[in-house]
Amino acid sequence: MTVQTPSPLNPQATPEQTSFDRHELGAILTLYGRMVAAGEWRDYGISCLRDMAVFSIFRRTAEHPLYRIEKRPRLRNRQGMYAVVAMDGQILKRGHDLPTVLRVLERKLIRPVE
Template sequence: MHPISTAAKRKPEPIMWTRRELDAILRVYGRFVAQGEWKDYAIDGLKAEAVFSIFRRHSEVPMYAVVKTPADANRQGQYKVVAMGGQILKRGHDLAQVLRVFDKKKFQVID
C-alpha cells in the first residue's frame, strides 16, 4: 500500500468569486436595489461553479443568477446570466460584458 498524500485527502475548494468579480456584480445589483426592483441576494460557492442569485423578495426563488463556471472558460465562456426559468440570457468570457444584459433598454423585470 502507498500512503495517500494529504493533498489527495482534502476536499477540493469550492469555486468562488474574486473581489473584482463581486465588485462588478454588486455595482449592477446596487443599481437595481436603488430602483426598488431587487431586494435580496445569495452567494454560493459550489464544487463546479460560483452562483450569485438575485431575488425580488426574500422568500422567493431567484429571478436571475450570475454563474461562474471555470470549466467552460475555454468553450463558450465561464460567465453567464440565467433567468428564473433556466433560460441563459447572456454568456461570455468577460464578466462586465455579460452583466451588460441588465443595461438594455428592452430589459424588463418580470413580476
C-alpha cells in the same frame, strides 16, 4: 478522497470550491446596488460550490431567484465561464468577460420615459 487546493507547487490540483474574486464581486455588486436603488431587486445570495459559483438575485426573500449569475471555470475555453440565467433556466447571456455578460441585466434598468 481528499481534495488538494491549488498552490504554486501544484497548480493542477482541483479547488475545493469556486468563488468570485474581488473584481468580479465589485462588478456584480455595483449593478446590484443600482437595481436596488431603482426598486427592482431586494435580496441576494451567494453559493460557492466545487465546480461553480452562483450569485442569485431575488425580488423578495422568500421566492425563487429572478436571475443567477454563474461562474463555471471549466467552460473558460469553450463558451465562456460567466452566464446570466433567468428564473426559468434560460441562459440570457454567456461569455468570457463579466462586465459584458452583465450588460444584459443593465438593459432592464433603462425604461422609456412616458
